Amino acid sequence: MTNAAIYARISSDVSGDAHGVTGQVADGRALCEQRDWRVVEVYEDNDLAALAGGPRPRYADLMAAAEPLDVIVVYHLSRLWRNRRERAEGIERLKPLRVSIVSVKGPDLDLSTAYGRSMAGMLGEFDTWESEVKAERVRSHIERNASSGAQMAGGHRPYGYQPHYKVVSQGGEKVRRRITGVDLEPTEAAVVRECARRILAGESLVSVCDDLNRREIVTSAGRTWRTQTMRRMLCSARISGRRQHIPTDSYQGKTAPLLGPIVSDTSEWPAIITHAESDRLRTLLGGRVGTRPGSGTRKLLSGLLVCSRCGRPMVSRPQDGHPRYVCDANPGRGGCGRMYVNMARADERVRDLVLAALDSPGMAERLAQRDSPDDGIHQQIRDGEEALERLAADYGVMTRREWKAARTPILARLEKARAVLSRQSQTSALEGFHGPLDFMQERWAAMNTSQRRAVVTACVESITVYPPRSGGNRFDPDRLHPVWRA
Known part of the structure; x- marks a missing residue:
């Protein structure tokens, strides 16, 4: 048979x-x-x-x-x-x-x-x-929809939105659904705005996610928040009422790239944050993994303290059960190993210096004026990234020397624009913080380490640590010399 x-x-x-x-x-x-x-x-x-x-x-x-x-x-x-x-x-x-x-x-x-x-x-x-x-026809249809800002019905419900669907039937069986309209989900939209504000103020992704999970605020899929989920949400052009398009041939396996080109400045999705806020978030969170904020919890002054002997940043290292900031002489660190300071005392001293500076006349205003928002900076970053994409397409057409010569000034302009944007984001940490000294002290006490660090970095470039005076083991506050941003 x-x-x-x-x-x-x-x-x-x-x-x-x-x-x-x-x-x-x-x-x-x-x-x-x-x-x-x-x-x-x-x-x-x-x-x-x-x-x-x-x-x-x-x-x-x-x-x-x-x-x-x-x-x-x-x-x-x-x-x-x-x-x-x-x-x-x-x-x-x-x-x-x-x-x-x-x-x-x-x-x-x-x-x-x-x-x-x-x-x-x-x-x-x-x-x-x-x-x-058929695949070419579908891709063309998707690209036209993206350019016109039309909604897409695929995937799970985006956080912050409540789409209205119409089920399209064929032969009595549900075969697909179509979005007929989108409204903001007020409670979730408020959470999106809060997260955007906190990240722009310098708080880490880890800190924001931990706080939402502690408050039992879940994603639209009912899960706990993870840094990758938060990063994708805040980098999405959708939350600013715009449309980005990521072709499937740019996927890494089944994973879509974090950022795609914005193909429409208008969309049928209502905006939760402004275009400028979205551009800043996409620039801050869309870089290389090592340059993204919030990869982990850091001590208040790690990397901000600088050894006066060798000029290397100091890191946190406990010794005999006492947390300290030290100049790290381990291989690859490049420090001299001859400088340390008590962590708790240094944190308290810098807190007092920062709050006193913010309580002084005009300090916060000078910082805000120095780093006032420049709407053109976002366009400069976009232009630079597009220029790099065009140059990448020409690789092999021109010689390597010509290609590198064309690429170097583009990278320099991008680095300068991103530095300006970074300063603007650091100053955002002071929004809602500045006020009478007792008010700022209460706010500081209620903050976590990530939020406090954002306030410090908004005010100081670095803090130089000098050797202690001879003849005493007591903490000397005059060893710490901040370099103020304004």
Whole structure:
């Protein structure tokens, strides 16, 4: 008796009820019964596309178990193969086993013969062509929608928004949904504004996420907040009422890049924050991992204190149970190892210096005036990034020396613009903080380390630590010399 295996696949099962593969299996069983074949096994890959060549677990099982089979029954040849590489590998796998492909809607193909293999290749190429044309049409439609600021219905509900959906039905089965309108979700939108303000003020992503989780505020998926989730939300152009487009060919595996080009300054999504705030967030959070704020919890003055002997930043190191800031002489650090200061006393001293400075006439005003927002800085950063993209496309057309000569001034302009933007963000930490001394002391006491550090870095560039005076072990506050920003 002929041994047959049935393979069924459907690319997209929006309803989740597997009706598509169930129908294919039923038709395959009917064909086997008609021809008096014994069904050895049924293999189903539901909701899995084949064009991109991604994993299909049951297809892999079928190929591994093909040796005792005589035929593989499919509804249509396109259900088995859409990808050129998989088709070629599949034909070569089944050829020596003398396994035939039989389609409910198509011809019988004996892969042990040249005719059967060539027909499988030609028919399969038409299937691939059809899929690629459809994919090009869909991509073009998505790009047009993005440029016009239209909404997209895919994915989970964006945090801060409440979309209204219309279910589009076909044959009584739900096949897709369409957004008919979007409203802000007031409570969540307020959280988005709070997070944006805190990050722009210099607080770390870790600190903000920990605070939301402590307050039992969850994501739109009902999960706890993680730094990557927070970063993607704040970098999204959507929350500023704009539209970005990230082509799928720029994905790293299945992960979309953090940032995509903004293709429309208007969108059907209501804005939660301003364009300028969004640009600052995208610049601050969208850089290399090592340059992004908030990768972990730091001590108040780590990296801000500078050794007067060697000029290297000082770090936190406990000794004999007492936390200290030290000049680190370990390999790779480059410090002299000859300077240290008590952490608690240094933190208190810098706190007093900063609060006293902010309580002095005009200090906060001078800082704000020095780093007043410049709307053109965001456009300068965009222009620089676009210039780098155009230059990258020319790599190989010009010589390496010409390419480097063109790239150097662009990087210099970008670095300068980002430095200006960074100063503006540091000054944001003082919004709502400045006031009478007792008010600032109360605010300071209620802050976490990340928030306090943001206030300090808004006021000082660095703090130089000098050697202690001889003849005493008491803490000398005059050892700390801040370099003020204004």
